[in-house]
Amino acid sequence: MDQKYNVPALDRANAVLKMLSEQPYTWKLSDLSKQLDISKSTLFSLLQTLERLQWISRDRHETYAIGSALGQLGGAFFRQFNLTEDFKRLAEPVMLKLKESVQLAMLEGGDVLYLAKVAASSPVQMVSGPGVRFPAHATGLGKALMSNLGEEEIRQLFPQELLPKLTMHSIGTREALLQEIRQANENGYATDIQEGVMGFCCVAAPIRRPDGTLLAAVSCSMPIHHWEGKKEDATREIIALARRLSPGI
Template sequence: MNQKYAVPALDRAHAVMALLAEEPYVWKLSDLSRRLEISKSTLFSLLSTLERLRWIDRDRNETYALGSVMGDFGGAYFRQYDLIDQFKRNAEPVVRRLQESIQLARLDGGDVQYLAKVEAPSPVQMVSGAGIRFPAHATGLGKSLLAFRSEEEVRAILPQETLSKITVHTIGSREALLKELEEVRASGCSMDIQEGVMGFCCVAAPIFDRSRQAAAAISCSMPIHHWEGKKMEAIREVKALAQLLSIAV
């Protein structure tokens, strides 16, 4: 993996967490410093921050273990698989009504990663199966997920002002994307009009978790010649399905 944008503090935190996961309430600061070859002053700041965030816990003997937040993270990790099951079950009737495919995805860095798809019985399909990744700025799914991050987060996720053009219709600048994300927040859904794949349009909406973060998103994709006739119905169906799935996350 490219180390160009690696964050050393996160690498050190990961090393600490991995060790504490194997041996809870065994390691003190001085022991961790020797084992991980991290200076005590650097490690003290790191452990203090992790403890404040409740990523780790410290007992009366000054030894450390994983904290309660890691349990929350672990629960959220496994709930995503419940979400896939819920998605497949609840998307099927929507696909039958619209006769168009529905996708589920999450944000992974500057990309969306497709988690699942319920396909319509159509010979014309957009390639979007589980595991496929696509630039977030070029998809309705990505816009729905980015819209509910802060502007600072979006700028960190997409550090370049110029965005790659997947088709002639793809948004080409980060500033233009930020303006569109404001519209997405206001409307509760996002569009992709031949921005990711020529000949296809999508409408997408975010799925919110219990902390009101956009944990995933769903989209309905269709050939452009279906778009005008089905757009409004697709918007209603996708927003309703996203709201339903938000309860499951």
């Protein structure tokens, strides 16, 4: 990611939080200042702010540890992965109906991070299991996941106009990507026609929270020779699956 958009105060806060997570109630202000090479005056203001936000806590010995607010945020992070269990249960009948693999993923920076997969019994499979990352601009999942981002957010994710082409069909420019994302937002789904992997196509739809923001996305991928015969059914099934997985919708 382009370093020119970095916020130094957040980098310093992140360094403090990492130290406190590894050794709680060990470090005082002066110790942290030496270890992190941050001036005491700057660090004092930072620690005061973090304590006010309950991101850190301080004991009677003036040492610090991670605070309750971060515990709540961390809980929210892990709760979202309850989604994977619902996905496996609800995606199974979709896979059996389409006889094609179904994936669940989230956006992490400029990449798609695959969370779960219900694989069809096809001998030919995309590499898209849990933990695999893939450039978001080259996938239907990525376009679906970016469909409610503003143009400035997308420009920050992709600061260069030219985008790396994974295949001859990959989107090659940021402007073309913006157009595809606008179309995905309008349609409620996105497609990838051999853009990420030659010989494979997919259709993807976003999973939304009650407030309309995106939580994750689901997709169905298949070999290109299945696409024309199955794309309408796959689009309908994936949109319906995304809606069923959207909490409170």
